[in-house]
Amino acid sequence: MKEARYRLIYRLLKERIQQGHYRVGDLLPSENELCRDFTITRTTARRALDELVKEGFIERTRGRRSVVTERRKALGLLSIQGFSEAAGEGVETEMLTPPGRVEWPRDLTFPVSEAELARPCIHFRRLRKIKGRTVMVASEWFADAGLDRFLQEDFVEGSFFRTLSRRHLIEITRSSQELHAMAADGEVARLLEVAEGAPVLRICIKFTTSHPLLNIYSRLYCNTESYPIGNQHFY
Amino acid sequence: MKEARYRLIYRLLKERIQQGHYRVGDLLPSENELCRDFTITRTTARRALDELVKEGFIERTRGRRSVVTERRKALGLLSIQGFSEAAGEGVETEMLTPPGRVEWPRDLTFPVSEAELARPCIHFRRLRKIKGRTVMVASEWFADAGLDRFLQEDFVEGSFFRTLSRRHLIEITRSSQELHAMAADGEVARLLEVAEGAPVLRICIKFTTSHPLLNIYSRLYCNTESYPIGNQHFY
């Protein structure tokens, strides 16, 4: 089946945003400009833009052109309250174990496919801190799907997901989460600087992406004492 | 500003679904029938139906009419893994404190508006059990916005949200959550049948609804030992 016209325009604009031709706050071409440039009608142009709205890439208001927005908001992911908000101010991320190859772990909460297991496993681990206090230990595992230069270069703006989006045009398409309140064991207690047995929140996530071989398995341990985990949904 | 035509058709169809004229699995009128019935063009009919899709009321496939679906899937709420799935099998809800008026509690995690505080507060508390094991204590508070017969009648199919939807045409429009891993204190430990100090998950939620005066403040305490809390997102 042929790709729909609006789908093509949508993809094109999306890629330009992902690659940074349009940055957050920039204005997209107007509907009428898109009509001229691509020889389509406004209905089709609007359909493409509506798709971008639905996916959280842009926002639109009457009388003004479409504005590129920070996509995170649209993801509805759990995040540390006051983490991305207080960005820069006393917030830091420390790479504890840099990206490298490891054996696939036994239990990632979610089943790992044969195709993934057939490839090497890449792993890294980071600490998230607020005002010097460690509030999260984040571990990631995923199949080495041949991402170019992934192990050599730094993350785009320090963000793993932004790196996937900007550099590899890979987007998150789905996620499953599982939450456990549990007693901190030795290593987690040490890293989070809490007593052994203190209650911590474990979040296991499987991110499915637009790349068929790339699923990201995350395991987060959070000290929710001072900074709870939160999120918002819009229906 | 006048209500858009498609908005009106959308509301009408939505209400018919909410009121049970169309039930889960039923087929909606075709686009062409809607065009005739409401003297609109297909574009407008489609817009209304697309809105229903976006909100999770219906699903559409080429060649077939729109089908009414179970809306829960679209909500992306946290839920006990295997709770709604295993519905009926060893799953029960026990009303611990039936709906009644109480003083507004001091701290509901989210701020309560003056307009809400000016009205009486309704509260109820339930236990959720799986195979006889209590896995959640759920408390709800909300302003008495004059919901007709609310305090007199049972919940529709045992569900609070379904009662709001079917009987009062009130839908959830937004939710904010906050998660804490914490040590179970006296009463929570007793109700969840765990040792004092055992790690439990506390989830505080504010549900905003389509009724301007009705926000629902929930506080859930979960024993995640055997049944983790989980959810899924689609982007």
Added chain:
DNA sequence: TAGTGGTCTAGACCACGGT
């Protein structure tokens, strides 16, 4: 006031589902 996005009409062709 000019340009923009939001809504709507009246057509058309196509791909898919069930009969």
Added chain:
DNA sequence: CCGTGGTCTAGACCACTAG
């Protein structure tokens, strides 16, 4: 095969934003 939903064209009027 017919009816369905998915896509698209070529117009139109309106409400809003910004210069």
